[in-house]
Amino acid sequence: QxxxxxxxxxxxxxxxxxxxxxxxxxxxxxxxxxxxxxxxxxxxxxxxxxxxxxxxxxxxxxxxxxxxxxxxxxxxxxxxxxxxxxxxxxxxxxxxxxxxxxxxxxxxxxxxxxxxxxxxxxxxxxxxxxxxxxxxxxxxALPNFACINPGRFLSARGIAKELQERTNAPITDEQRVRMPIEIPMDFTGTDLDVEHRVAYFREDVGINLHHWNWHLVYPFEGPREVVDKDRRGELFFYMHQQIIARYNFERLSNKLKLVQRFINWREPIPEAYFPKLDSMLASRVWPPRQAFALIRDIARPVEQTYIDLQDMERWRERIFQAIHDGRVQNVNGSFVPLSERNGIDILGNILEASDLSINPNLYGNLHNVGHLLLGFIHDPDHRHLESFGVIGDSATAMRDPIFYRWHAFIDDLFQEHKNTLPRYTDRHLGYPGITIKSAELLTNGKQPNILNTFWQKSDLELSRGLDFLPQAQIFVRITHLQYTPFVYRIRVQNSGKERMGTVRIFMAPHFDDRGLPMRLRQQRGLFIELDRFLVLLKSGDHTFIRNSTQSSVTIPYERTFRNQDRNQATSEDTNYCGCGWPQHMLLPKGTPDGLQADLFVMVSNYADDQVNQRSTNMCRDASSYCGVRGEKYPDRRAMGFPFDRPPTEGVETLESFKQLGNGNMFSRRVAIFHTR
Ligand code: CUO
Incomplete structure (x- = not known):
């Protein structure tokens, strides 16, 4: 045919x-x-x-x-x-x-x-x-990348070997490929390495897919129309800032200290990582990094890559200087202010750096080159003929603890800029006439404001990705974190005429890594966005019910663990968009006795949030971290608002912060319980 x-x-x-x-x-x-x-x-x-x-x-x-x-x-x-x-x-x-x-x-x-x-x-x-x-x-439809390229998400060689062994087992062909291959949770290390306690987060298939897809949607190179997207530099900042916040939440769930920024580049790195991934395509094993490795200048003729640590240090100085001056210099030598509105966007493109960097010669390529220096730490001059480690590829980078230390450093530069901006006042935060009476989290048949997480097993079908294996279905079964779905019940009073509002929901840990209640100055960096949605506010009282699965940061569970069998393709395939935080990782793990957290809900003034555009895109369910394909970012406020800037002088706690405005901000204590 x-x-x-x-x-x-x-x-x-x-x-x-x-x-x-x-x-x-x-x-x-x-x-x-x-x-x-x-x-x-x-x-x-x-x-x-x-x-x-x-x-x-x-x-x-x-x-x-x-x-x-x-x-x-x-x-x-x-x-x-x-x-x-x-x-x-x-x-x-x-x-x-x-x-x-x-x-x-x-x-x-x-x-x-x-x-x-x-x-x-x-x-x-x-x-x-x-x-x-x-x-x-x-x-x-873009296929699920973990299914067509499992070597970067799972131990592919382990899978091939297991299949081979089964060839001689007394079972039918059908059974052989149908029996899922179980991938153990702790396949890269033990808890003797404290960092391994959060390996389930770093190595989560859905989280790594999100990161890969995000960088596909926002490439830093290529034709102008591909790179130049609305607020892409700012989104680079925000999406990665949220990753660090989420990772910190996860660390506190596991009694670990918050991530330490990687700032002293000439000191050995105590964190080791042994990925145990093997690429069947590039026929190699991903190199590990030993504990206390040291970054050195790179001189690798094979990739024509030559980088001195000193260059990095110069770029860093210049960027700090620019942030403190409040302006950057473009290639013509004139100055462009790092303004309240788009300073963060300019800085994002400079730091990453993307093709939109205003002056690559002056400010270099700090973030990308950091990935490279760390990626070649085991063989900086190619004497061992080794290639880069997992930090050198956006599909695998999040597996390595150093990823978070590096991005915490990058985030610190962004915060340095945010610190220079005017603080938010009642005028920015308030919504006169709108009051939140209460906000609760409800899980079926449970006490309110108690959340639950547990381990779940899910299958991925890999036949599209395993070269030269039989054309039948091949399932692997992985264990991942999951939470019990809940709803938000939010009561709002509108004492004025009918209008719109944006509901913004965040959550942060209540205690720091010493067990002390956090000051807002520190806590604001740990707020994770849970949802953002528009509501119509008629005059009077309203109760809004919203499902946790509707979150504007996540994509549905099925998009991570969807059956990849071509014959079972559904119509959902036709507008499949892979970018978005995986639904199963919406909440941090919590603890057996309940991790204390602060839930924050705000209804902001839609007049200040609104972006004028006609929206037609179907691919919008994870707009908080991914934007909307082909459209402007659907929220005019600074990303991370209202926690993107330090609080004004004298506002020390979340309690006092929500007194600003006019009752349109609400917070309450909740707890996350983890059951084994
Ligand atoms: Cu996403 Cu460093 O930008 O990995």
């Missing part, structure tokens, strides 16, 4: 089994391609009979492929990282080509060509970015 190039199933098939050659019928489609599309080894191979019944697509012999001479230089079995400047250029070029192709058919044929001849990690990245950003493909 012949299918047309325009057949949508081709887009999805091209993600499958990225390490297998085209002649193997990828994603059950046979690709009949011109000889120049194939590596020399396969040029004379005819399509095998075993794929005889699969649909076939033919790519004409005279197909013209755009100039890919740069990205094709990355060999197929080499690791790929966006943090390596040379790789970054290759990716930018490939994205440029794929997004720039006007005709849909040309796009597809070019991807088929890339799929066959270019580095599969580079291709799956650039191809995903292109799908998200082309007008003719932006509604196409």
């Amino acid at each position: 012949q299918i047309q190039l325009t057949d949508r199933s081709i887009l999805s098939a091209l993600f499958d089994r990225p390490g297998e050659p085209l002649v193997n019928a990828i994603g059950n489609i046979r690709f009949n391609v011109p000889p120049n599309f194939l590596p020399t080894t396969y040029r004379n191979v005819t399509l095998e009979n075993r794929f005889g019944t699969s649909p076939q697509v033919t790519i004409p012999n005279n197909t013209i492929i755009p100039d890919l001479s740069l990205p094709i230089q990355l060999r197929r079995n080499e690791p790929f990282s966006l943090f390596i400047p040379m790789h970054r250029k290759m990716a930018a070029r490939l994205i440029d080509v794929l997004v720039g192709l006007k005709k849909y058919e040309d796009f597809v044929t070019t991807v088929v060509y890339c799929r066959s001849l270019l580095n599969p990690l580079l291709v799956s990245y650039a191809y995903s970015v292109a799908i998200l950003h082309r007008n003719d493909t932006r509604n196409q």
Whole structure:
């Protein structure tokens, strides 16, 4: 059966089994391609009979492929990282080509060509970015990346070995692949390493998927229309700030100290990390980092990467200077103020750095290069022929404790800027006439304001990602944190006329790592956003009920653990958007005797929140951390409002903070219980 190039199933098939050659019928489609599309080894191979019944697509012999001479230089079995400047250029070029192709058919044929001849990690990245950003493909489903590239999320070699062993077991083929392969929770370490207590968070598949997807939606390189999104620099700040806040909440749930910023770059790093991941694509084991490793200058001819720690120190000084001056210098030498409105956005692009950096020569590439220095800590001059560690790839970076220490340092720079801004007053915080009478958290049949977490097992189906294994379904079973869904019940009084309000819900730990109640100055950095939504406020009293599963920071559970069997694809696939915090990780773990936390609810004045735009996008359920694809960020306030700035002089506690405004802010103590 012949299918047309325009057949949508081709887009999805091209993600499958990225390490297998085209002649193997990828994603059950046979690709009949011109000889120049194939590596020399396969040029004379005819399509095998075993794929005889699969649909076939033919790519004409005279197909013209755009100039890919740069990205094709990355060999197929080499690791790929966006943090390596040379790789970054290759990716930018490939994205440029794929997004720039006007005709849909040309796009597809070019991807088929890339799929066959270019580095599969580079291709799956650039191809995903292109799908998200082309007008003719932006509604196409992106597959769950953990399912097509399990090596970066799970121990893939362990899975392959387990399957192999089962080949000789006295069970049927059907049973063999259907029996889920259980991945133990503690597969990377023991609690002898205190940091391992929060490994379940760092190694969570959903959290790592969120981070990978976020960086796909907000690439820092590529054509202008791909990079230049509304408030992308600010979102870089906010999304990562929230990761640190959430991680700290998790640490307090496990009796660990708060994250220590990584500021003294010339001191050994006590935290070790042994990822136990292996990339089947790049045929390597991800290198570990020993305890007390030291970062050194990088000089690696293989990636043409040369970085001195001194450069980093200079960039840091210049950025601090600019923050304290309240202005940055652009390439023409003129000054641009770091204003209340968009200073944080300018700074985000400078720090990351993205292509939008106002002056890359002056301010460098601090955050990205940090990932690189840490990633090559075990082999800075390539004498051992080793590649980067997990911190060097956005799909794996969050597994390593150093990720949080590095980002806590980056966040500290952003806070340095926030400290220079005027404090919020009644005028910003209040909503005259609107009073919150009460706010409660209700879990079915339980005492109010008590939340519960527990361990849950879920399955992922990996047949699309395990190269050269049988085409049957393969399930792995993983154990992850989960919470019992709850509702917010919020009573609001409107003593004026009908209007709109934005409900903002946050939560923070009540006690610090010494067991003392937190001052707001410290606590404000630990507030995690739980939800944000609009309400219509008619005159009088209202009770709003909102489900925790509706949260504006999360994507539904099914998007993390969705069955990836192509035959069971649902219509939800067509507007699948992967960016968003996983629903199962909405709450921190808590403790067996109940972790004390402060719930904060605010109704802010919609007149100050409103963004004028007509919204059509279906892909908006995680807008707090991910924005809305193709639209402006749907909230005009500074991200993290009202906790993004330090409180005014004299306001020391959350209690006194909520006295500002006019009763439109509310807080109460809640507790999170964890059951084993
Ligand atoms: Cu997301 Cu450092 O930016 O990993």
